[in-house]
Amino acid sequence: MDSKTWAVFVASAVLKLSLNFLFPSLHSILGQHVEVTTSMTSFKQLKEGLHLYEIGISPYDGGVYHQAPIFLLLFKFLGKFGSTAPNSPTINVFYVFTDIITAYFLCAISKSQSLAKTNQLADWVIASIYLFNPLVVATNISRSTAVLSNAAMIGSIAYACYNRNILSVMFLALASHTNIYTVYLFPPFLLLWTSATGATMASVTKYLIFYIAMSAGLTSIGYFMTGSLQYLSATYGSLLFFKDLAPNMGLWWYFFMEMFDFFRPLFTYIFQLYSLIYVLPITFRLHNCPLMAITCIVGITTISKSYPEVGDLGVYISLLSLFKFIFPNVRYALLAALVILHSLVLAPNFYHLWIYLGSGNANFFYAITLVYTIGMTIIITDTLRAALLIEFQGTENPSKTVIQI
């Protein structure tokens, strides 16, 4: 890492620590915004779960805590070094450190063999895109546990890019344990893991078994902590079956507010299938560039998951920054940026109008989430198109030009 990159790390740490110091209630304000955190990643609910766990009550009994049990162990451990209040020095440093680690992993990915032959942004630029992204900063200050899940996922990518496959599998299992949608990344990760040795049945089986074993191990931690596997219903069940009907930046909640109970199971399965159905086709189509496949799937799950947050967009944009070579072929960057900006500015306003002032209604907020989804869709399709175009031009005669018809 060059000095500029370290300077970016330090500057981001100073920024976040200053924000926490100068505006002590900022974490609480951001923590209440449904765009930034959801019931599946809220720090406030984590604290409640931690308190219940410490006094010997199962945190999954009350229907408040929906996060992985490993977070309880982690924050209980952190509690030994100081208070686990959201604005305490321990938590401040921990979250800042997590974000810096994530940025470090991103820089490492950009210098890996997977992207060696492509034109890359400078490390400090990649780190800045992640660390100074307002969406990522807001997610970090709100103390959303998505920060930790994203760190594990990007760490898994980084280790896979350097052929440290066992560590990569471990981090992927950890990321899946904390955010089940990360399971969708398993097929493109298989391509990454087997890129050096080739995708044989033996190697695929090996990584599959190891992944399942790691996941089982993490699940068993939850079993020993709570005494039963009932927590799976509160964690993965809530996420997959959308049990906590709360507004967020996603597309689900409005449907489920309005529909008859008869159609609820159908819609739940259809909506989950909608994000699953793209995994294999994208993996097949982008088998030459598994990193791009991973990025695409991350983008698709960002718009199709049950409880999305704006931090997911921040991570997606940071992953996109690794593919500088596609930027010249992206056609609708300005349009997508304006649409996203428009939706991010209006979303909190419309939510405030609806919930606090009572002069709006759910349609206001849902319309903006639709606009946000349109913006994301433009980005995903445009970058995918750009990547496929690069692939076509790269494999075919370079003098060929593609004529838009």
Add this chain to the structure above:
Amino acid sequence: MLPSESTEAIVLRRKVVLSFWAVFVFLGLPLWFHTTTIHRTPVPLSAIETLDNELKDGLGLSRDDDPGLHIAVGVKKNCLYGITTREISDELQRLLRTEWTSSVFSLDLVDADECSGCSMPKYTLNCIGSDRTPLPKTISEGLEITVYIPSNHGSKEIIANGLYDAFVGDFLFFNKHDLGSIDRAMSPTTGILSTMYRGATYADAIHLSFTLLIALDSSGGERAIEALSPEFQTEWRVHAEKVWNTLKFGELNRYVSSITFDTDVGFQYMTDGSDEWARVEQDVSSDKLSSLLDTWDLQPITLLTTSSNSSAVKVLQFVYFLPPYSTNTKSLSFTVANWGGVVMAGDSPDLPAAMRTFGRQIDKLLSPVSFSLANGSKSRKTLPHRHEFARIATIMNLRGAIETLSALSRLVTSLQEMAVPSTVRDLVDSAIKEWHSAVVNLRSDFDQVAENQGLRHAAAAAQFARQAVFDKDMMLNMFVPFEHKIAVYLPLLGPVIVPLVAGLRRVVVESRKKEP
């Protein structure tokens, strides 16, 4: 002209399209069928029809066991004022021909003076006109009901040994002028049998809520100040507890497993005492009781049912209302069916009198039948021949249960697209089981334990039947006809199907091009 594609690209596209289809076919379609299939658990419709027929056939009960009020009376001529027993019988049969009374009540009249060689009925109705003859304090043991009628045909005095006998006499005293009273007596909403019908709403436990409602106004009336004092409120609670203690050790205890109560003091603020009070008076006089209750914001509490069994708690509210300022208005009281009773204080609060009124209201609301027997100046209350009325209440509940189950049967048969969850089947089975238990009880020798159990089983059967008909999962799915499902599936799946089909078509076309 488009550039030709390499074989590798074509194979890759085929894999992509087929992977989409693989998820759609192997995951999507099965899930779609699983989540949209209408699950209809078979309901024992034939068993319900069997119960219906059983009820129509009299539940296999012999004449002696037949639960109902069956009265045979020998009528002496001095009770027939220009009307024959035959005419009375016909009139009463006409009045009796209501669906719910016909199974529980029958009346045989015999001309007592002309009954030679016939078996005299249990009761004989003997009418004596008297203005000056002092009423006897007691009558001899026997089954003669003597009715004293003033010559001006004013209020009659009925002297009988027991309340049941008095009821019979009261019920049976008739002449042409009294046919209207018989009509009223037989009315399902206001008559004697209506109180029996109210008693049929069986509850295993009863909760009485006494509320002292004090009206406050801006003038700060003396009455309110007095009522706000801790001493008055303590006195209120003491008197309420006395009523409760009486009930706890009284006859009512034989009906229910527990009686509980609570006392409360509430306030109603009236911005302008005179207008508000005038409205209250107007509501009372015009019988706009519901608006009065809404004004007081005392929620009507219906039967609460626990989910674990069919036991229910009947909650009744009793309000003692102190108007904002003294008036010459006498104390008023009224009862509200399925709600409770109200006593409105007159010139000065009289808690003992209010509690006595509450006691009478409780009797009226809860007891299957209660009558006051005038014996000189004293009134005496007991519950006469309770087992007949318990049995009547039992059969009324069974009738309610079978009507509800028959309605469910028709609903399930006519709406083939309505889902029938397994909970409905379980509730119907439970209702049928409770039905059989109640009928077994009806056929057995009755005693206090048996009559309560029979009534409990019958009420449980009625409750289970109601829960089955109004099952949440079934009712919610009633209003999703097939056309609506098309309207939902098309926009949901249409945009997905179109590119899938287009992709598959291209794969098929390409593979066919290669074949030659």
